[in-house]
Amino acid sequence: MTVSWTALENVVYELFWQPDPTKEFTLLATSRSTSYTLNTLQTGGGYRFKLRAKNSCGYGPFSQMLDIHMPTVPFKPPLEAYKEKCGLVLAWQMPDSGGVPVEQYKVEVRTGRFKTQE
Numbered sequence: 001m002t003v004s005w006t007a008l009e010n011v012v013y014e015l016f017w018q019p020d021p022t023k024e025f026t027l028l029a030t031s032r033s034t035s036y037t038l039n040t041l042q043t044g045g046g047y048r049f050k051l052r053a054k055n056s057c058g059y060g061p062f063s064q065m066l067d068i069h070m071p072t073v074p075f076k077p078p079l080e081a082y083k084e085k086c087g088l089v090l091a092w093q094m095p096d097s098g099g100v101p102v103e104q105y106k107v108e109v110r111t112g113r114f115k116t117q118e
Helices: none
Strands: 002-004 014-019 028-030 035-037 047-054 067-070 080-085 087-092
Touching: 028 035
Parallel strands: none
Antiparallel strands: 002 035, 014 028, 014 047, 047 067, 080 087
């Protein structure tokens, strides 16, 4: 995920984050760049960010907080199979996807003889 902001002239930015809502904000990065990329965010996690700029006169006020919630990976849906006269029907319930729409399902089919569980 990349956090970005509008450029100001002759400033250094300080990006703070709060990866745990029970703890204080901590300094994540100091940079002249107008973006910062994070590759370590956990699925299902909630994060808060705020930014401030510094020039030769000192620090400006903090930006508004940015709240980010990373989506979760859907759980494996329980699969049910129903035998019909000439085939098999597979059915499942839509899994909890953390508020992000499920875009596709993947069904794998194997042929041959297999042991069945009773």
